[in-house]
Amino acid sequence: MALPKLAHTPAAHDKLRALGILALNGMFDEMDAVGVLRQAATDVLPGDLAIVSSFGADSAVLLHLVAQVDPSLPVYFLETGKHFAETLDYVETLKKHLGLINVHAIHPNAADVQRFDPNGDLWETDPDSCCHIRKTEPLEPITEQYGGWVTGRKRFQTKERGVLPHFELTSDDRIKVNPLAYFNDADVNQYKIDHGLPEHPLFAKGYKSIGCAPCTSVVAEGEDPRAGRWRGLNKKECGIHFDFNGAIASPMTAATRHTLWKDGAFIADPFHEWADDSDPATASYKHVPLAVFLANRDTFLANPHPLGLLVVPGDRIEDVEADLGRFASIAIKFPAFSDGRGYSTARLLSERFNYSGEIRAVGDVLQDQIPLMRRCGINALVVTHEPTRAALLENRLPEVAIFYQPVGTTEVPVGTRPFLRRVS
């Protein structure tokens, strides 16, 4: 990304900075979570970004993103001294499972605890103060070291977070990154399933949002997930999330409905269609039609931004074989579901040219063809057809789960006809 690094000298908050955040949100509004985090870690705040995690019920998702982007990113865990034993076990489980190599526990200042909470019951008499000495205070010196930090907060969690953007500017002029802002409950669960993430041991027992043991209770079916936190008190946030700049930069386009299905969920799509007036030299996150790419190949190869490729029926994917590595995503157009040329394109990409990036089907993508597309190597779908969307979400594609033909690169031969058979 050509975005200049935003300095974090504690300067007075100014409109330019706010506008920068506004622009960031506009640019990344439709990007998926891992894309947001990757951009934040590599382009916006390289070497200057930390993660704060509670290692709660949903923390695995954010930490899995971290592991994908860079397992050595610093992760801080607020060891408040009031956690469930299961949470502490879970810290170790996740570290091991995800291969995170830079996890640090932050402890409250012992003198403060001795002074304000000598009996360990401050949570009961004054929960805000308890949070303050066990979370807000210990975190401050850490966050001061970084230009920005990453949270796992999500819009769906509470009404107050309903407008949460991907990037926020804090009152002390730091950038707070919320890659999971647009995730909903189903997204989180699906993501955990798809990636086989270990569950917090308490999740199965009904804890949906897990903080310190005394202030966390079980959430009933249908209840706001965070209703179990500080139950009965007029308190929704612990304070560490509460200091963002009064006017939150709102997204430029409201992504009311994601159409990109990938890794088991509809997610924000960082890519946009190529337009007639798109500029080969500066385009970013566009699927460039193959013919346009060939006509402007040198310009595109000099363009530093992430690009995709659009392949329509009749295009010869062989013509761009040498440049496939240039593309983060290849969109195969199915102008009608009955036009099967895209299946050959997909197989050539994944099997012959060993293209390992995203191969997405666009156009007339319907549930009855999706199993065939997947077998041919397509790993993402842009779906607008409502029954198909429902079938995907409910995981009930009309599929014959065993195959006679060896197709694809990851065949697991089974049965007595190993050369022909495959079980999905």
Place this chain on the structure above:
Amino acid sequence: MYRYDEFDATFVAGRTAQFSDQVKRRLSGELTEDQFRPLRLMNGLYLQLHAYMLRIAVPYGTLSSKQMRMFAHIARTYDRGYGHFTTRQNIQFNWPKLKDIPKILEELASVEMHAIQTSGNCIRNVTADHFAGAAADEIIDPRPIAEILRQWSSLHPEFSYLPRKFKIAITGAPNDRAAIRFHDIGLQAATNAAGEIGWEVWVGGGLGRTPMIGKLINSFVPNEHLLAYLESIMRVYNRYGRRDNKYKARIKILVHEEGLETIKGQVEAEFAEVRGGVLTLPAEEVDRITAYFAPPQFTAQPATKIDVAYQSIIDPAYGRWLDHNINSHREAGYASVTISLKPVGGAPGDATDKQMDDIADIAQRYAFDELRVTHEQNLVLPHVAVADLRAVYEALVATGLAEGNTGLITDMICCPGLDFCALANARSIPLAQEISRKFAQPERQAEIGDLKIKISGCINACGHHHVGHIGILGVEKKGGELYQITLGGDATESASVGKIIGPGFEAEAVPGAIETLVDTYISKRESAGETFIQAYRRLGEAPFKEALYGAA
């Protein structure tokens, strides 16, 4: 015969469940007819003139008596008491209800049958020589390879939405009884210099609007590379076949427009990439499948020959049946019997539920439980002891299927025509019935000898009229039905496409015109041994044309 193992059974059950769900979604309105059409077609379900039509695959035309009984059961329970055997070696039921289809498919699955890919723009049921594994002239039984092709092509993820349908035919004999030169791909057993058996690959044949004789694209592909080679052809076709015009979408047009050498170059380039890869067919696998098709336990027979001339004097009808409906078998003392589904005045290819049950009984008792469907719309008992021929004949007489007319003028191929088909321009079954009545006299048929009449009710040529020695094509003209006559077609290894002889005829005039052509042939033939097609090739069209339309 091939027997499903657990994997095959699970596959068909999975496909049945999948299609049942699609039917349910159609019935609930979630799927529009436009969306449902390609899905139902992929499973052999057509919407015809009056009702849905379900086409069931008889893989390479081979079936057991148990499977035949299931057809009888379906005809009785879900249809109107009959089924129609087709030129694709399949069976069609003309009156099933959409809501019954899942149940029918379930019942079929219980006898290892299905309707997968009997229509739609995919690789269709592979057809084969109906005397496979029995014929005396055979180099190799093609059915093991046909079965492997069935498996390879079933729900192929890359080739389920081809430009158009795709038909593969295979024969292991030099005498082509499977019309392989009129298929998208034809495979004929061949021997290389080292004496190994492999396959000649013919590509781009077909009938329909634009009849084409297939072209030889490779004269020898060994078993081990056959799947890779076919996948290469399929990929070239899927990528480059025309999709702008459904009438120009078959591979024959691609081969014709691009030229065989261009297509061959593309196929070879693709083959170079995939050859030796995952599709390589191990010899053990061919052997394993071949074991399913092991010949039955033939035993030494008391009688190895039958005196047809003598029998003809004792019982002329039996003599005619022996003369025409028996094919020589590779095993001494055995013969293959053709059960004619062309009784005089009948609808070609139709059989009632009772007849299907009777045939199943005969196959079980006299023919090692095995049956075949021929592309000429007859049935075959491939292995019958010569000593049992009389008993088989009498059982066939009892069920009304003992017509000794195989290969004769009344053994016509005929499409369903305007009586059933939504595409047809003209009726064909009534015409076939009229012609059949006109030439009903057995002596007359014997005098005429081998003569193939093929009738299509429209240009799509399901009745193979292009390759009839005499072809009849129904067309619509000024709101009426008119029939064009072609001469000189041939579906065998000496393949040719018939030529239109002149202006068409009204339906009533067609049987008379056929008679004129036949009389011309008889008067001009060199001897009784010169067949119609031989005489036509020697004489050309002139004498026939003159007889029909008068001197020019």
